[in-house]
Amino acid sequence: MSALYGLMAEFDNPEDLVDAARRAYQEGYRKMDAYTPYPVEGLADAIGFRRTRIPLIVLIGGILGCLSGFYLQYWISVISYPLNVGGRPYNSWPSFIPVTFEMAVLFAALGAVLGMLGLNRLPMPYHPVFNVPRFALATRDRFFLCIEAADPRFDGQRTRWFLESLNSRGVSEVEP
Amino acid sequence: MTQKDARNKTWRSLDELAGTAEFQRFLEAEFPEPASGGTDPVSRRDLLKVMGASLTLAGMTACRTPAEKIVPYVRAPEDLVPGKPLFFATAMPMGGFAKGLLVESHLGRPTKVEGNPEHPASLGATDVFGQASVLTLYDPDRSQVVTRVGRLSSWMTFLAALNVAREEQHLKKGAGLRLLTGTVTSPTLAEQIRSLLAEFSSAKWHQFEPVSRDHARAGAHVAFGQDVNTIYRFDQAQVILDLEADFLGWGPANLRYVRDFTAGRRVGQGPVAMNRLYVVESCPSITGSMADHRLGLRAGEVESFARKVAQRLGVQDASPGSPGPHDQFAEAVARDLAQHRGASLVVAGDQQPPVVHALAHAINHTLGAEGRTVIHTDPVEAMPVDQMQSLRELVGDMQAGRVDLLVIVGGNPVFTAPRDLAFAEQLSKVKLRVHLGLYEDETSALCHWHIPEAHFLESWSDARAFDGTVTILQPLIAPLYGGRSAHELLAALAGKASLSGHDIVRDYWEKHGRWKIFEESWQVALHDGLVAGTRLPPKRVALRAGFLKESLPAQKPGRGLEIAFRPDPTIWDGSFANNGWLQEMPKPLTKLTWDNAALVSPATAQRLGLHNEAVVELRYRGASVRAPVWIMPGHADDSVTVQLGYGRTRAGRVGTGAGFNAYLLRTADEPWFSAGLEIRRTGDRYSLVSTQHHFSMESRNLIRAGTLGEFQKNPRFAQQVEESPPPGLTLYPGHPQEGYAWGMAIDLNACIGCGACVLACQAENNIPVVGKREAGRGRSMHWIRVDRYYEGPPEDPAIFHQPVPCMHCENAPCEVVCPVGATVHGSEGLNEMIYNRCVGTRYCSNNCPYKVRRFNFFEFADWTTPSLKAQRNPNVTVRSRGVMEKCTYCVQRINAAKIEAEKEDRKVRDGEIVTACQAVCPAQAIVFGDLSDPNSRLARLKADPRNYALLAGLNTRPRTTYLARLRNPNPEIRG
């Protein structure tokens, strides 16, 4: 059956899942993912996911916010319509710090959240893994490992044996 | 809701009355009557008026909804440029005496009153009544139709009825005809009355003013054996003794006297001279607050004090009573007066009995004051009479049923007549009663006919000033409510109903003017606001020898509590009761608004167990009145002062129900004061609203004062009290000063605290009236306020006044905190307030150390009443709800002057711009000008060693600064 998204093994506890993931990686599987009800230490590394770009995005957001925030105020009070306010200089930069700071924070925070959603390709209400009935437990107390058919080393039968070999509670096919 | 609440509520929506037929016609009339012969001023004004109205409507309604129509003239009136105000000279008669005015008129709508610099009683200043008169003019509560026993009628029907009565009277030579007027100085009116009395030989003319000058007249009569008018020259006087005269506070010449008096107190650098003022009075007055030595005496004790002084000065038969506690004071005063022989004077108050006036005349005589500091002339009144006596006779005749036709010309005797005469009661015995008045008041309620009176700004007339100078009153607008002037009523009474006020006055002057070329002189008189050569010449009068002995035995001051009656400082005898501006203006010393109170000294209050706002029952000669108590530091002990004029029952929506009616206690034989008052506590409370609760300066050097001696020793004493940070002391580069640098200086040594500036500002800047309840919540809108502080012992405190407008700080705290930049700094140093940008955070007010900012907590401005719209100054935005406002240094005047100057490619001249408060100030205490011009009057004042900034320590760098107050105490008298 070519129309297969992948094979999914179910585990009782995080430890087994992590081992399984590590083994699968050694087997040379690359296109796979693990699903857990809470963030499990070291799992991402186990399936070969090393670094995220989130911090960089946040940094850029922060810098952008900072600059735009200050320039907005500078432009308004010095260039667009300079007014003598209580004898203060047009460019009263000390008074401009709070807004600058808030803008930096705002942009950075937006960067973090949107970055996370974006990189995770969320929202994605439909996903093949949801086709597996027992996958509902992935948000409760079960742990899953899914090797995708797209993986070059994927072979329906061999992969199934492989997954069963890792002490999983069972392996189910994932319709696309 | 209490009645008062109701009043204050309805105050802001006065449209119903204004909705009457002719008023609507006046306002909505979109066409002017054809101008018959352009020169005739009446019809010219008429036309302006109508035009004004329609344009106004367009403009005003535009405040809310876009006005789509513009309405041009059909025929343009000459000498009127739309958009430019015109000024007309006239005068305001009060108690018969005139004070000259210049009235600003926009498209035929009089909007603002200024003093007439040419006029001897004004010299460019006005009092609060003058300022407020323009509001009375437009007051929609004024009576607007002729009524017959309360039902609508018409002038024509009235004339018919009048003619019937005339015929009757003709048969009996007018034996049943009585005429009741106030004091008459108008030559024209006098002439009319004379001819009327000629026609009806046995008719009688009575005069009555609730605030009469009978005692002054009687006193002079005693002293000189004839009716004499006395004029004081305070500018010539170095030592002045004021026997409860309050000559700065009121009277026909008070503005003139203020100017003269303060002129004698101005000091520059170097060796300086300053006059010295002694005041003896029962209730502190603004004159008392200016005194170098003030002695609080019960009104009844003033006489004996006067006798002591007189006796020390060698007046015969002064027969001072037994030695008293104040003998040294009297001694010292007498010596001081004597030392300045020829440059000293004594002035007695109108409330003091004739004998005190006589004594004053005697003293002035011995001081050789006559011709120097005191001048006598023939009486100004057309017919000086003892008015109280005159009224008594009238009542007698009414009682005896001898009166068939009583014509009451102005005034409100039913309300103001002394209780014991029972005027109202006897009035009912008169067959036909006619009342001419501005309002349908207590009197008109008891009259068959009520004729709406034309306001003095609506009518032709003439009147004399304190020195006899005649002003011809010209109308600025045709009668808004179809009112008639006294002249027109008199003419009708004389069967000449066809005559217009204009004709009557003009005819009189054509006959009696003794002018070579009438038309020319007439125009000049109208233009100048006075008739040349009508001032009464000084005349020498001799004291009758021994008059004191024969006619006036010394009177013992009565025992027990004393009650003293005073005209109210803001609503006078009650005739201004329906004027919102005057009602809301804080009384000069108590700072009370919307109410009168029984004023007592702290000691007396303690003795009687009274506190502020406690309601007491005042029992006096069988009558009793409930009144709230207000404790008055410096008031004489065992004496209670009440102000007349409140407690109106038919004043209008503003005045009705405010305060208590002190007339109910007043008797004819002792109209001003007498002992024998009883006070009973009721345990009730009545909330009085005072705009200033805290009267101590908390030793904060807000008002800096010193004696003349201190000043001569150290001219800079005022500046050394508090260090103001040097201008260089800042991290900021600061903004370059380009062009003008506007600023203001206020001379506390001149300011007498009369509060005229408050009203002038209100009139100029369209400041709304908020009513008692709002004022009580600290929401009064006055842009300039006069702070009053006491210093020293409560029984005899030093009293200080300090006018506080916006300081226009160079480092304005208000500007920094405004989130929308609705208040920022102008290049010429103005602290600008842009109403239309304001969102109303009130942050600026919180951050203003001077608390001069005012906020529209509700829709205070009246957007509905058409007549009140017509009063507004078209050059000042009418602020709506939720907007902050404050003193702008009259920026509209600044801009107008700048524009004129720019057009002529010149700089604005020094003194060209005069703010409203400066213009009105009789003491010339306020000076506005350009700091960047070193020769400007302002710059010189700023260089004065007495110049200091309020709260300088905050480094706000105010553009408004103060000149320290000086005192000139007599070393012989301990502080």
Next chain:
Amino acid sequence: MAETERDPRTIELREPPVLAPGHSFASVTDKIGGIVLSRRTPRAWMAGFAVSFLLVMILQVAIAYLLARGVGIWGIGIPVGWGFAIVNFVWWIGIGHAGTLISAILLLMHQEWRTSINRFAEAMTLFAVACAGMFPLLHLGRPWYFYWLFPYPSTMGVWPQFRSPLVWDVFAVSTYATVSFMFWFVGLIPDLASLRDQARHWFPRGIYGMLAMGWRGSAIHWRRYEDAYRLLAGIATPLVVSVHSVVSLDFAVAILPGWHSTIFPPYFVAGAIYSGFAMVLTLAIPLRAVYHLEDFITPRHLQNMAKVLLATGLIVAYGYFMEALMAWYSGNRYEQFMMVNRVLGPYAWVFWAVMATNVLAVQACWSRRVRSSVPALFAVAMLVNVGMWLERFMIIVVGLHRDFLPSSWGMYYPTIWDWATLFGSIGLFLFLMILFVRLLPAISIFELRQLVAKPEYARSKT
């Protein structure tokens, strides 16, 4: 790992645990998910809903009348131009600080006990900020022009005035609201997913499904998720501090004695946390009682919060002391008068009430017995809530009513409408809170799972 280690009975606890023993992934999921998904709602909830709804109606009337007549319906005037509106604003903003603080700072400090309170603390923050944000708008003389405080290209060619602390407020508060919301929502996503999967009925599944945005617990997602969440926490921490500092600058920047003081920012932040934790206690105690969450909100939580309360309370007390000290030490006549007037003047009762509630009452938390007695803690928390409101009243109104010129001194008398808006806003807050606990998981489920996973709390599965 050895059986014994897993056995809860062997764990030697010096203080109560942050999670009662004997819970599994499933049990926590069901327990907390159940609150939301179960059909029956407790009576207490119904009662609370009714009351708060009534108050919200009152608030609406008050606001309608305000917009119709103008701010004059309140007791404010000159000199006291700011009254209840701003007092409430500062009070609510303060309350709005505990949430983000608990979530962010405690997260960064790896404080496990935050787990079972951070969710509703964050919600509390959002709703408190919503209540707070309402007042600066309402107190404007012309509220319909509020947008003039934002920089937008108007046809007038004019802009906000950035030297004004009120503009700083606009930015600070709106930023804070946005960030807090994102923080809260991001935290919700995995739990929304488990609700989606637990729910039987199609409707909740649909709703939660949409909100969960298809979260499927992928390891890679988790990794990015945690990074983002930690960074958010890192950003939110200075933000929390900045927001109330900015609010305090509304006063510190003014020149008014009693306002113009450099100690305000730290002292306000401390006060904010103080009142925030008080409010968390006020909410947590009924919540755990009504929904029997004693297992998750354990005495340990209450005790820790009591300690924080005590600590911040002491900082606040120090703030009071410093104000007085500086007033005396500055030698400034006006400052000194302000202090004397505050202690002895017409509003002295406010000062002493503040001392009694904010300074004295909290001292009770020194005693372990009080810390471990639920009613006592609740009482203290309530006192602090009131006290902190009074403190703001003291600073704002008492500061304003007597400033530089004695001539312009005055008093402030709140009107019925002042009270209506105050209690109305409390109603709105409770209303939102009550809806929240019914519709969303009030405690973070996936973070509890993390706790369960920790050896000392977990028990053998099967």
Next chain:
Amino acid sequence: MAQLFHRSANTIARASILGAVLALAVTGGMLWALYRSGYQTEVGVPRQQPVPFSHKHHAGGMGIDCRYCHTSVENSSYAGLPPTETCMSCHSLIWADAPVLEPVRASFRTGEPLQWTRVYRLPDFVYFDHSIHVNKGVGCSTCHGRVDQMPLTWRANTLLMEWCLECHRQPEHFVRPREYVFQMDWNPPADQLSLGRRLVAQYNIRKLTDCYTCHR
């Protein structure tokens, strides 16, 4: 568990997010434009008048000077609207009985003024003074456009504050020699800027961006 959403849900989700963002941007832009559009500012909208008075004919065709009717423009804030008699001074002779002019004659007979529809209207809190502008070399056409080419008058400029500021900030771009103020067809010369600078100095035109220049 079965799929909760259909495949398409993913696309829908993303599309809707994108759509929301775009919608916001577009609304913003449209508001910006709307407030400056003729719909809001009434620029270029001819106004119906009781008498179809044509500046094109009078000012353009006949070449009547502006001041003949707007008499006070040089010395008052208010330019002045001609009284009926001004119209009649000519129209009692020419077109004396043109039906279109009946309202004018009626006004003159009855004394009931003509009610023109306002074309240029400033809010009440703005104080504009014609005389000073005219005296400082701001031409009629600078604000009122080529009135001499308007059969029915319409508003030539937005009268928005930002528009006023354009000139108040840099008058040198707009001022012209005084003698050309009333000249409709005056075109700024190539060296307007240098000319403007000279005139600004010569007429000493001061700082014009103080708020109280226009607001009081």
